[in-house]
Each structure stands twice: as C-alpha cells, then as structure tokens.
Amino acid sequence: MLPIQVHADKTAAARAVAAEIAGLIRSRQGSSKPVVLGLATGSTPVPVYQELIKLHRERGLSFRNVVTFNLDEYLGLGPGHLQSYRQFMQKHLFDHVDIAHSNTHVPSGLVPRDQADKHCSEYEAMIRQAGGIDLQILGLGRTGHIGFNEPPSAANTRTRVVHLDEITRRDNSLFFGDIDAVPHYAISMGVGTILDAHRIVLLAWGESKAEIVRRSLTEAPSDNCPATHLQKHRNCEYVLDHAAAGRLEAISA
Ligand code: F6R
Numbered sequence: 672m673l674p675i676q677v678h679a680d681k682t683a684a685a686r687a688v689a690a691e692i693a694g695l696i697r698s699r700q701g702s703s704k705p706v707v708l709g710l711a712t713g714s715t716p717v718p719v720y721q722e723l724i725k726l727h728r729e730r731g732l733s734f735r736n737v738v739t740f741n742l743d744e745y746l747g748l749g750p751g752h753l754q755s756y757r758q759f760m761q762k763h764l765f766d767h768v769d770i771a772h773s774n775t776h777v778p779s780g781l782v783p784r785d786q787a788d789k790h791c792s793e794y795e796a797m798i799r800q801a802g803g804i805d806l807q808i809l810g811l812g813r814t815g816h817i818g819f820n821e822p823p824s825a826a827n828t829r830t831r832v833v834h835l836d837e838i839t840r841r842d843n844s845l846f847f848g849d850i851d852a853v854p855h856y857a858i859s860m861g862v863g864t865i866l867d868a869h870r871i872v873l874l875a876w877g878e879s880k881a882e883i884v885r886r887s888l889t890e891a892p893s894d895n896c897p898a899t900h901l902q903k904h905r906n907c908e909y910v911l912d913h914a915a916a917g918r919l920e921a922i923s924a
Contacts, residue, residue: 674909692723706806816898820897884918
C-alpha cells in the first residue's frame with residue numbers, strides 16, 4: 672500500500688504538510704531553480720494554506736522563488752467570479768504571501784470551447800517549461816476523482832475539458848449555495864499530468880472521505896476510481912486525519 676501518515680486531526684496534518692512544503696522552499700533558497708507546486712482547491716487544503724500563511728508571517732517563509740500550477744478551474748467562470756478557483760487561491764493563499772502573480776497559474780475558465788484544447792496543451796507546456804511539478808497537493812472527491820478527473824479517467828489523460836459528475840456538483844454546491852449554479856464542465860490537469868509530479872501528497876479529512884480513501888488505496892488501479900492510479904507513483908503519500916483513516920484500521924487489524 673502507499674505510505675500513509677495519520678494525524679490526530681486536520682490541523683496537525685496540515686502543519687506536517689506545510690512543514691514539508693516550507694522545507695522544500697527553504698532548500699531551494701538562493702537557487703535559480705524555482706520550487707514548482709501543484710495546488711488544489713476545495714475545503715481540504717485550506718488548513719495547509721493557513722499554515723503556510725502563518726509560516727510566511729511568523730517565520731519569514733518567502734514565496735518569491737515559488738511557481739504554482741492549480742489542478743483545475745470551472746469552465747464558464749472568470750477570474751473575478753467569487754466561486755472561481757482563481758478567486759479561491761487569491762483569497763486562501765496568494766493574497767497573503769509574497770508570491771508574484773505572474774508565477775501563479777490556474778487554467779482559464781473563460782477560454783472559448785473551440786480554443787480549449789490549445790489552452791490545455793499550453794498549460795501542459797508551461798508546466799514542462801517550469802521544470803515539472805516538484806510537489807503536487809491533492810484532495811480526493813467522493814467519486815474517486817483527483818483534480819476533476821471523474822470516473823472513468825485513464826492514467827494517461829492530460830489537461831483537458833472534463834464533465835463533472837452529479838455527486839461532485841452536489842458536493843460543491845455547498846460553496847455555490849445552489850446546485851444549478853455549479854458549472855457542468857471544468858478544465859482539469861489529467862491523471863497523467865498529476866502522475867508526472869516528482870512527489871504527490873493526497874490529503875483527506877473526515878468520516879465522509881473514509882470509504883473513498885479505503886477504495887483508492889486497496890482496489891486494483893482502475894479508470895473507474897481515478898485515484899487508484901496513484902498506487903503506481905513512486906513518491907505518493909496519503910496524509911489523513913483519524914476519521915478519514917477510519918476504514919483502513921479494519922484492513923490492517
Ligand atoms: C480541487 C480538486 C478536487 C477536490 C475534491 C475534494 O482543486 O481538484 O479534486 O480536491 O473535489 O474537494 P473537498 O476538498 O472540497 O472535499
């Protein structure tokens with residue numbers, strides 16, 4: 672099974688992940704090679720971003736040598752839309768640290784459909800030009816999605832337009848207040864794009880994620896549960912709180 676860290680709660684888990692990110696950033700200080708982070712949105716990574724902001728304010732952690740690529744963006748939502756993932760990142764991380772705006776990348780939600788393929792291949796090219804992703808942070812959807820790679824998504828998928836599952840739209844309507852306001856499509860890095868990262872850290876908190884955590888770690892890799900493809904990665908770790916690890920204890924017992 673992939674390596675797993677289980678922490679008492681999400682605050683402790685987020686502190687450990689933020690410390691790893693800070694260590695990576697500090698190890699490159701003075702280097703001409705920036706640290707390239709792959710970032711996620713949604714509720715899961717928020718405590719990690721809060722810890723990073725704290726490290727910036729209280730410990731002088733600088734993001735000047737950091738480049739970021741977000742996993743996904745809703746198609747149809749502009750960067751100024753309150754529910755866009757660009758806004759989310761500004762609000763939860765970028766506006767509070769010393770990262771250059773030009774070093775932060777989120778797929779465009781406003782790209783016309785006939786130019787979306789071009790935009791997606793340009794996003795992939797930018798990641799390659801930056802030297803590839805050093806550390807990719809992931810959340811986990813209840814459908815088994817990573818990024819917005821809903822089932823079925825193959826291990827070799829690249830950044831592309833994806834159709835959102837109804838379960839995901841319902842889960843995310845929490846942020847929108849109304850399911851009808853949740854877009855049906857998004858642009859997402861592919862599973863293959865994610866697997867190219869040098870290191871992957873998947874975060875999951877709470878009982879509602881326990882079953883999909885169990886499935887993604889224990890079922891044979893399959894397009895029907897895209898997170899299972901992470902089992903093939905040589906440097907992927909799950910960071911969980913007790914509740915999200917709740918169904919793994921039965922396996923190891
Ligand atoms: C977000 C993303 C999604 C979320 C997943 C879990 O950028 O790519 O895969 O990580 O939907 O969402 P939360 O964290 O809200 O449970």
